[in-house]
Amino acid sequence: MPLNETFTFEPEREGAGSLPLLSDPVTIASGQVLSRLTLVGRVTATRKVIKSVKTATDGSEKPVGFLAVDVDATGADTDAPVYKFGVFDSGAIVIDASWTLSEVRAAFDRSPIFIRTPLEL
Template structure:
């Protein structure tokens, strides 16, 4: 019998949420496949979400959400992706940060931005 691998799930990073309130549906912009738990920023011009990159200048440099399920967005936008957008407590070590958030101080800044959006980390 073949071995099955589950992959990342929300159980890897969500500690508390209110399902009817904490989640949003949004579009993930094409460009990269993203795993569940990826810290996201929103592009100001389009309103689409991408991996938050600290050095970006399009609005996505500010972390505002966490991707709940993987999104295969390498070749095309992914509509109706589920995000943790507010009133959520996440396990910080379960989150996936872009490499630009390379130091503890940078990740502290990212977590502070998430907290401003209503997503706390422990």
């Protein structure tokens, strides 16, 4: 018996251009719950990744990319992929309030990460 259902495909919003999204595995430091597309930085002393806060002084103030998945690392360090290449929709990324969009764009200057508004796509 044929199904008489209609489905609408809605692609994820993170990839905003024709470039592929490429990720690398990283270790997320314990004690965090982070959403997909959160801006992250690497703590110099531990080499672990946490949410990037512009005013930090532990190395994480230098963004390394955007989380590719939701992460719950409340109980232990967790491995997760981080996007390090691609075009991202400015309305989809998650940045700490210490950052402005212009500052995040500048942080990725000369890198393969591009942040665009819908009008720039």
